Amino acid sequence: MENLDNLYREIILDHYRSPRNRGELPSPPAIRTEGFNPLCGDEIVVYLDVEEGVLANIKLTGHGCSISQASSSLMSSAVKGKTIEQVRDVITTFKQLMTVHESTLQPSGEPVKVDLRAIGELAALAGVVKFPVRIKCAMLAWNTLSQGLDELGSA
Amino acid sequence: MENLDNLYREIILDHYRSPRNRGELPSPPAIRTEGFNPLCGDEIVVYLDVEEGVLANIKLTGHGCSISQASSSLMSSAVKGKTIEQVRDVITTFKQLMTVHESTLQPSGEPVKVDLRAIGELAALAGVVKFPVRIKCAMLAWNTLSQGLDELGSA
Amino acid sequence: MSSFDARRVRADTPALARIINGQRITYLDSGATSLPPRAVIEAMSRYYELRHANVHRSVFQTASEATATYEGARESVAHFINAPGGAGEVVFTKNTTESFNLLAKSWGEANLSEGDVVLLSEMEHHANIVPWFMLRERTGIEVRFIPVTDDFRLDLSSVDELMEDVKLVSVTAMSNVLGTINPVKELAATAHAHGALIAVDGAQSVAHDVTDVADLDIDFFAFSAHKMLGPTGIGVFWTRAEILDAMPPFLGGGGMIADVRLDGYSCAGGPTRFEAGTPPIAEAAGLGAAVRYLEGLGMANVAEHERALTGDALTRLGLEFEDRVRVIGPADTTHRGGVISLDVEGVHPHDVAQVLDQFGVCVRPGHHCAKPLMRRFSLPATVRASYGPYSLVRDTDVLIEGLRHAIEMFA
């Protein structure tokens, strides 16, 4: 069960049971972006309020497994109040965290070291990479956030 | 090579080299029927002159392997001058000859004994049944003849 | 149960010796794919080791043997489902899904037009939905659904209304989510009474009970070898000879033609018209062996065995978890097979399956390719456990232990 405890760390279960930043924002002005994982049915909606280059507020709705829900809750805490540039950095770091071990499946990719201390609570999700099929659960919110920022850029 | 000699008996090679009743008949009045084996490309055309219930004349054209050619030549000799009823009997007997051993492949069919002495030269084709894929070569002319008689019946 | 012994089946099945996370595997995913016995695996290895050759069109020894193997499998399948017209009615496809596409594109496009209705049910697998939606786009047919009742059965209360303008009824013999076994024979009678034909999805039923297409009096039947202890890569499409003979070709290429000229082509007759290209020969050898193996077990015995397992599991799940675990499917074994979908309160199916994996338990979380049905019951997904002839009560024990652990973890 050691592996399992590594996946379902207490922080993750806590964010799953009590998700942060849950809810909606009036859109517009908020940017509303939907994410969908057709394989497991997980759905997420991300609302972003951006003011003067800062992600002033973020809210999430949707449903899915503990990993996707906890990941979105952890994400919202990690990015709220940051500048868009900082948010993009966090996204990049998180994507690296999620690909470190995937590289054992796809031998082409170079493993990248991520400094776990630098990412705070997000580090709790590091155990997910040992469960390759769950990586996409963890990534759903982040991909949706990326997409929202892209829409913002092109708006 | 024993098996092979059993397949390519001297009579068969003789009928292959010097096919009997080769040629065409004016049609009408003759019945003209085409036979075709899509798998190996063998083709045959059978011309039948029927007068007062008797197969007065039969001619064949086409091309194919030694077995299909010899079988058609042997067939023409066996049925020429016979009444339609007698021709149908010969066809039935020949079909039985060709299914005796096929039954070892398809365990559902009951083997039927054919009296080899009663069928004359046709008995030379008995070796074909040991080569299941060649049975359809031997049968081509006969199936075409059957079809011709059916057309006659329905005309 | 006569000579049937699930432990013997288990001993015949190499994949059941696998150790997962330190524990013997508990395979409860036979509804997705089944684990083949050694006899099936060896039939294919032996084929490749001794007599591999392309079928038809050749005279050499191994080619004849390969052809006999391939055509022999057709005979075996015809016997297994009691095809009234024998082997000549059995078409080999790649899976159930292709069989339905063949039905929709060949028979459907030739026989259905705008205004005609194809009647499906809300519990169909996508394999028996999407091909009809695609046909609808091309021809303007209507696709209608038999509703599913709250107790997980087909709602046939207004069947006469449903049957209006229906040219084809196409339903599953057994739901791959609910376990519900549908009244196929009655539906066939209804369809025929309304001048419609009936197609049946046998993917879930064929490995778990006796199939008799003649007795059911149905018109089309589709299933996959991999769900009946056979290999991947081969499926079956069956229809009555007179229907098959009138169906236009589906895929074009070698083997399915009578002639090809620069200006056109003509088609071969029989099942080969629908088998373009080199067919799944080794897979047919495997399917033939699977059919023989299942006939050796006796399908009635298999059905009885799985019914007992299912009944036991339903009872114990109820006693153990009460309302914390809801069974999405009929509550007892009446007209119900060994597929048990679960909704665990407060634990997402993905997480349930993840925890169960730590116990070596293989179950499937998800929508099971039946999204309309999931919407009907407002569920994004379920966790599905499904039995096979090698399943034992011990498998249910481990399942229950794992579920207990999952519930505790997320409490």
Next chain:
Amino acid sequence: MSSFDARRVRADTPALARIINGQRITYLDSGATSLPPRAVIEAMSRYYELRHANVHRSVFQTASEATATYEGARESVAHFINAPGGAGEVVFTKNTTESFNLLAKSWGEANLSEGDVVLLSEMEHHANIVPWFMLRERTGIEVRFIPVTDDFRLDLSSVDELMEDVKLVSVTAMSNVLGTINPVKELAATAHAHGALIAVDGAQSVAHDVTDVADLDIDFFAFSAHKMLGPTGIGVFWTRAEILDAMPPFLGGGGMIADVRLDGYSCAGGPTRFEAGTPPIAEAAGLGAAVRYLEGLGMANVAEHERALTGDALTRLGLEFEDRVRVIGPADTTHRGGVISLDVEGVHPHDVAQVLDQFGVCVRPGHHCAKPLMRRFSLPATVRASYGPYSLVRDTDVLIEGLRHAIEMFA
């Protein structure tokens, strides 16, 4: 030839130990299907014995492994043909024939309309003819043929005329009857210069020489595992990602959808959009092993080995039989592979093959699914001998001995 040793390949291939009519088998039918090495057979057995499960959509251990096996095969194939966009461009089908049907029905129906021309050649296999005839029936496109010269080459003398209104050129890399290797790279340049795309039938070429779809600069490529030491039941369709992404679905069902509702559906992206239903998972394991095996041999070594065999055979057939045996194909090994079609004077191909069978020689008599080509040369059939990486000069010895016997017998 570095480390390549055909005798080692032979020792790896169990089916070559077979005794036929008292003699060791002489397998000269690799053009029809090839004999897999032990590594391929065992990859499939091991898959079924250890990790069989349905792919995608599950979290348990063996399902992840099955998925990794299946997707890993996609990676291997992408590497083997040097797909510029990697595994995401590789679609698994059931065989080359299905790949061409996919091309014609999905890409063709979406991109071609009345008046558009698809340019084939007279030496195409039915797999690359019949799907276009079927498309012609539905859309009114024109199907045009590049003629074949008397010395068995594509007649490109009036290529500009031929290219008029052409939207797609679809040709074989190597003829399965003549052995002719076509100038695919030049044809690709011509096609693109005329604003057309080019599809290539790699069924015969892929197991016998290096394939580099990026260097050839082609747009579509199709082949079958069973002709490259792999299993039956799986084929490949490759196209560039930007083309694939724009292609509408082909077969409908599970796996290829993003969502299904009672009123419609939406499709998944990538190769899975074209892989409806349970895919050939064990077959992908076998194909992956075949690719690794061939890469171990080195495709350039295989090509050199077979070229040597072919050159030797052409010379000796000429010396031995002079005009009694005519080679239907190029007379030397320039742009020519190891497929040798023979016309034996006075002996029907069926009879030649029958006599050869008594010597344990496996050759194929018939039209080889290339009837337009047979008509072009006024032949009902040929006897075809074809080499593989396990072939030896000894095989040619037995072939010649058998031919001598056949000629005597029918003299």
